[in-house]
Amino acid sequence: MKIGIVCYPTFGGSGVVATELGKALADHGHQVHFITYNQPARLDFFSENLYYHEVAVSKYPLFDYAPYEIALTSKIVDVARFEKLDLLHVHYAIPHASAAYLAKQILKTYGIHIPFVTTLHGTDITLVGKDRTFKPVVTFSINMSDGVTAVSHHLKQDTLDFFDIENEIRVIPNFIDLKRFSKKAKDHFKKAIAPSGEKILVHTSNFRKVKRTEDVIKLFAIVNKKLPSKLLMVGDGPERSMCEQLCRDLKVCDNVRFLGKQEAVEEILSVADLFLMPSESESFGLAALEAMACKVPVVSSNTGGIPELNVEGVTGFMTAVGDVEALAERCVYILEDEERLKQFKENALERAKEFDLSLILPLYEDYYREVIERSKVTA
Numbered sequence: 001m002k003i004g005i006v007c008y009p010t011f012g013g014s015g016v017v018a019t020e021l022g023k024a025l026a027d028h029g030h031q032v033h034f035i036t037y038n039q040p041a042r043l044d045f046f047s048e049n050l051y052y053h054e055v056a057v058s059k060y061p062l063f064d065y066a067p068y069e070i071a072l073t074s075k076i077v078d079v080a081r082f083e084k085l086d087l088l089h090v091h092y093a094i095p096h097a098s099a100a101y102l103a104k105q106i107l108k109t110y111g112i113h114i115p116f117v118t119t120l121h122g123t124d125i126t127l128v129g130k131d132r133t134f135k136p137v138v139t140f141s142i143n144m145s146d147g148v149t150a151v152s153h154h155l156k157q158d159t160l161d162f163f164d165i166e167n168e169i170r171v172i173p174n175f176i177d178l179k180r181f182s183k184k185a186k187d188h189f190k191k192a193i194a195p196s197g198e199k200i201l202v203h204t205s206n207f208r209k210v211k212r213t214e215d216v217i218k219l220f221a222i223v224n225k226k227l228p229s230k231l232l233m234v235g236d237g238p239e240r241s242m243c244e245q246l247c248r249d250l251k252v253c254d255n256v257r258f259l260g261k262q263e264a265v266e267e268i269l270s271v272a273d274l275f276l277m278p279s280e281s282e283s284f285g286l287a288a289l290e291a292m293a294c295k296v297p298v299v300s301s302n303t304g305g306i307p308e309l310n311v312e313g314v315t316g317f318m319t320a321v322g323d324v325e326a327l328a329e330r331c332v333y334i335l336e337d338e339e340r341l342k343q344f345k346e347n348a349l350e351r352a353k354e355f356d357l358s359l360i361l362p363l364y365e366d367y368y369r370e371v372i373e374r375s376k377v378t379a
């Protein structure tokens with residue numbers, strides 16, 4: 001198949017899923033065309049089946065706000081026409097689904113019928129989508145999609161609860177490439193971080209409010225009083241300086257390292273004993289799956305789609321959002337007993353294997369074929 005993928009090119013979850021999916025499809029012999037405003041973060045190599053088309057937005061004094069969606073639509077039309085795409089797969093509803101819909105209508109005027117699949121990732125529904133400003137367009141473009149997928153059952157239900165959806169939504173969970181995400185021998189790094197064998201806790205995110213990064217610091221301050229431990233904060237974003245201040249206030253700076261944005265997250269996860277995800281909402285929790293693939297148990301909130309991934313008392317624990325004391329207590333429980341910790345680590349990897357790329361990729365390929373066949377009938 002010739003597949004166009006529209007996504008955000010950032011380190012964030014939806015961009016990572018779209019890029020990894022595109023790479024895997026290309027490995028499987030499909031021709032994949034990425035259409036986005038920057039080279040996707042994980043698309044930094046050459047492959048004969050991968051193409052990248054940059055969306056450039058013209059600057060003009062009249063435009064206080066450059067019309068990205070129009071530029072994107074034009075680029076989709078161009079790529080679909082000249083690369084003869086069979087299908088378009090857009091990740092994150094806003095503004096990708098409405099751009100795809102408009103491109104589809106324009107392409108019809110050239111006698112080209114191209115179906116598009118929209119994958120809902122989370123904040124496009126739970127935060128941004130619910131905003132009145134966007135709701136009519138999000139509802140319309142989900143309903144007009146030729147196929148719709150959500151990354152968890154919880155996100156599907158959220159979508160059905162908040163929008164008037166007439167379309168079927170297929171749940172295809174996120175996946176992990178276990179060839180890349182696995183525990184690596186990084187003893188020298190572990191020694192540098194935790195020279196006296198302290199336990200290592202890790203949090204990775206974009207440091208947005210929804211991640212509740214302040215809870216990470218607060219719970220670590222409690223754990224740190226009970227166990228020799230270190231905390232690695234990976235990523236960057238608006239809440240970082242607040243977290244740094246909180247570390248000073250709680251006097252844990254000596255045991256907390258802010259590593260900023262990191263490409264090789266799997267290397268950091270390889271030295272970790274526990275992963276922390278106290279998010280306010282999380283449609284799936286891809287970062288937790290990446291940790292589990294590296295044999296790291298997860299202590300998280302029990303929000304959104306996380307319970308579809310983290311198995312209570314097996315791969316980690318879940319508590320109510322904001323219950324810092326309970327989160328800290330679960331961390332200590334896992335970390336204080338070596339045999340117990342070892343078992344949680346094994347369990348985390350076993351669970352991650354259920355989301356292996358080799359199992360999820362065929363679900364997308366089958367769905368694409370189904371959507372293409374269905375749209376031939378309705379074209």
Ligand code: GMT
Nearest residue numbers: 012013014121122123282283284285286
């Ligand atoms: O979590 C973020 O802020 C990034 C966001 C995104 O849209 O890129 O992640 C969402 O999509 C990921 C991939 O499907 C999911 O694993 C995350 O749970 C989801 N984030 C939220 O729902 C907050």
